[in-house]
Amino acid sequence: MRGHRSSARASVLRFAAFAVAGALLLAGCSAQDQLAIDYGSGGNKNYVAGDGSILEIQPENRKDPIVFTGTTDTGTEVSSSDYRGQALVVNFWAGYCAPCRAEAPELEKLSQKWADRGASFLGINTYDEAATAQAFARNYGVTYPSILDASTGAVQLSFAGTVAPSALPTTIVLDSSGRVAARILGQIESASILDAIIKTVVDEDAQK
Numbered sequence: 001m002r003g004h005r006s007s008a009r010a011s012v013l014r015f016a017a018f019a020v021a022g023a024l025l026l027a028g029c030s031a032q033d034q035l036a037i038d039y040g041s042g043g044n045k046n047y048v049a050g051d052g053s054i055l056e057i058q059p060e061n062r063k064d065p066i067v068f069t070g071t072t073d074t075g076t077e078v079s080s081s082d083y084r085g086q087a088l089v090v091n092f093w094a095g096y097c098a099p100c101r102a103e104a105p106e107l108e109k110l111s112q113k114w115a116d117r118g119a120s121f122l123g124i125n126t127y128d129e130a131a132t133a134q135a136f137a138r139n140y141g142v143t144y145p146s147i148l149d150a151s152t153g154a155v156q157l158s159f160a161g162t163v164a165p166s167a168l169p170t171t172i173v174l175d176s177s178g179r180v181a182a183r184i185l186g187q188i189e190s191a192s193i194l195d196a197i198i199k200t201v202v203d204e205d206a207q208k
Helices: 002-025 096-114 130-140 152-160 191-206
Strands: 031-037 044-048 054-056 070-072 077-079 085-092 119-125 146-148 172-173 181-187
Touching: 031 181, 054 191, 070 146, 070 152, 077 146, 085 096, 085 191, 096 119, 119 191, 130 146, 172 191, 181 191
Parallel strands: 085 119, 119 146
Antiparallel strands: 031 044, 054 181, 070 077, 085 172, 172 181
């Protein structure tokens, strides 16, 4: 009986952890909540909208590398270790989020620009199933992969202890060691700003 209670309690704690991760990005209670149209279904959802604020962290002030694993919408296993040695732009998004749709083409352009130049892009889908995520990618021409994180919230949790992705969309730039170098909360207002951040992080390796 005692073992059964311990197992049940562990299950509850895991569920609570996933719920906390989801709460970072879904259905907020603040005055910043905005109404969005659910991509592909027409349903209404709430999301916490960021204000576009930018946080940049100098190399000497960065914390431990972010470690995560996940499965993309095409069934490919992805790990943070796959991107060590280069900058990684991580975009947290969902299909129902209007700002996510608005910034998708600009993110794709930057991903093409930086391909084979020291930076990769990776999406973290916080809500959708594979079919919806794939439809989004086709519709907006997004070619870089996206991890499906809705069922576990594991990737969101891996960032939460350092620099949380506390709005949709959120874009986080990791340095070549996997440490958080910058975060943009909300829609990227200017691709040139993210481009400059990426360049700064990529250039750090050249200056070592």
